[in-house]
Amino acid sequence: MTLRRTTLHATHEAAGARMVDFAGWSMPVHYGSQIDEHHAVRRQAGMFDVSHMTVVDVDGPGARDYLRHLLANDVDKLKAPGRALYSCMLNQEGGVLDDLITYRRADGYRVVVNAATRDKDLAWMRDVASRLTGTAPVEIRERDDLDMIAVQGPAARDLCLPLLPESLRESARALTPFTATEDGDWFVARTGYTGEDGFEVILPVTATPGFWQALAAAGVRPIGLGARDTLRLEAGMNLYGTDMDEQISPLESGLGWTVAWAPADRDFIGRQALERQQSDGVQQCLVGLVLEGRGVLRGHMSITAGEAGQGETTSGSFSPTLGVSIALARIPAAAGERVTVEIRGKQVPAKVVKPPFVRHGKALVDL
Amino acid sequence: MSNVPAELRYAASHEWVRKEADGTLTIGISDHAQELLGDLVFVETPEVGAHLDAGGACAVVESVKAASDVYAPVAGDVVAVNEQLADSPELVNGDAYGEGWIFRIKPTDAAAVEALMDADAYAAHLEAES
Numbered sequence: 001m002t003l004r005r006t007t008l009h010a011t012h013e014a015a016g017a018r019m020v021d022f023a024g025w026s027m028p029v030h031y032g033s034q035i036d037e038h039h040a041v042r043r044q045a046g047m048f049d050v051s052h053m054t055v056v057d058v059d060g061p062g063a064r065d066y067l068r069h070l071l072a073n074d075v076d077k078l079k080a081p082g083r084a085l086y087s088c089m090l091n092q093e094g095g096v097l098d099d100l101i102t103y104r105r106a107d108g109y110r111v112v113v114n115a116a117t118r119d120k121d122l123a124w125m126r127d128v129a130s131r132l133t134g135t136a137p138v139e140i141r142e143r144d145d146l147d148m149i150a151v152q153g154p155a156a157r158d159l160c161l162p163l164l165p166e167s168l169r170e171s172a173r174a175l176t177p178f179t180a181t182e183d184g185d186w187f188v189a190r191t192g193y194t195g196e197d198g199f200e201v202i203l204p205v206t207a208t209p210g211f212w213q214a215l216a217a218a219g220v221r222p223i224g225l226g227a228r229d230t231l232r233l234e235a236g237m238n239l240y241g242t243d244m245d246e247q248i249s250p251l252e253s254g255l256g257w258t259v260a261w262a263p264a265d266r267d268f269i270g271r272q273a274l275e276r277q278q279s280d281g282v283q284q285c286l287v288g289l290v291l292e293g294r295g296v297l298r299g300h301m302s303i304t305a306g307e308a309g310q311g312e313t314t315s316g317s318f319s320p321t322l323g324v325s326i327a328l329a330r331i332p333a334a335a336g337e338r339v340t341v342e343i344r345g346k347q348v349p350a351k352v353v354k355p356p357f358v359r360h361g362k363a364l365v366d367l
Numbered sequence: 368m369s370n371v372p373a374e375l376r377y378a379a380s381h382e383w384v385r386k387e388a389d390g391t392l393t394i395g396i397s398d399h400a401q402e403l404l405g406d407l408v409f410v411e412t413p414e415v416g417a418h419l420d421a422g423g424a425c426a427v428v429e430s431v432k433a434a435s436d437v438y439a440p441v442a443g444d445v446v447a448v449n450e451q452l453a454d455s456p457e458l459v460n461g462d463a464y465g466e467g468w469i470f471r472i473k474p475t476d477a478a479a480v481e482a483l484m485d486a487d488a489y490a491a492h493l494e495a496e497s
Binding site: 033034226298 | 405406408409411427429430431432433434
């Protein structure tokens, strides 16, 4: 199968990137040293080509009612254009089909979904729209004419602002976290996937190479998917397909806060299943682990939580910021603060913590 | 192209072997192997005194990305391990053939090392793998 390429593919190769297959896309995993890239984002600024992610505009007079049915979080929380909302999209059984961000726009909404789930998501979204009855029309449009670049780190906004179209600089400077501004096909949001401040910039594919080069010239380092993964893990952010999937509900994934139960009459897909799970009692939860013994936590390592039972790590790595190994793990809700993880046949002690591990460059867990 | 020093012997699983004057063998992973793994964050060395079978997994190198076994290129007894790697696994990235050595063995059969690949054969092996 031929891998899909982003607009910046040749730029990554010229910069010495090691390219890997990520969800059918040829993407940079690092440009030399993943750990150096990780630190660059925590300490200064880095940029990520995330153009493989899928931008979908949801418009039409029925868009609001449609999204209130489609998503477990409630887009009515978006009181004004420019606000952003993180949500899960569930199946009828309450399993997570994907996690996504929805932005409210002057007219309609924009959602950004994962690359790995693109086809499934679009098919599901169109199917749900087609089965709506008695509501106004909804238009679902994939925006493959747009790219996406995330600029993240304590210096990211300052370095990025002068490089935005002049018409957006003032409004982008004024953005509070989880809000966005746009002009024409340029869209700037103060969101991200690293636990640092910064922007996610959606822009026309024709503008992408120039914007990337200008950021590089301003001292923003290119960052691969490898560091993106350790940054998001330290920030305690779930990765779809790894930390949760269609078999698992948001209540078992540390994402109960994203489920909008009120108003009680909002009929979102998966609501009945979640209510059932809630009343039966949620048996397992997603937590953070800090490894206390030697080794490196990875996904799918088995966990013993004393008499509470067994669990499993969902994603794990070495934390460059903390200098120890950390993981997200699904364990019995009754588990205590101490567990052991099986690493190559040995039981290694680990401490249960509440993610995030790191936010804005600072450790949030006691080591 | 990765660095393949002419004076060393190599295993297909990307370990290098250096014959020391005292008859022991120093073993590490090749420049190619460290480059594939990326930044190392943890190295588990064998125990001094342990007997290793040829081809047996005896150490682990872990990068931010993945864990990878290190195999004993020939049989022997472990006489030393690189203690520095406990705190500085990145030595393997920076100097795979020098400060990044992993362990040293006294081979059961001193001639066994001759069956390993020389630098030309290993370079050809890398070429074939890519």
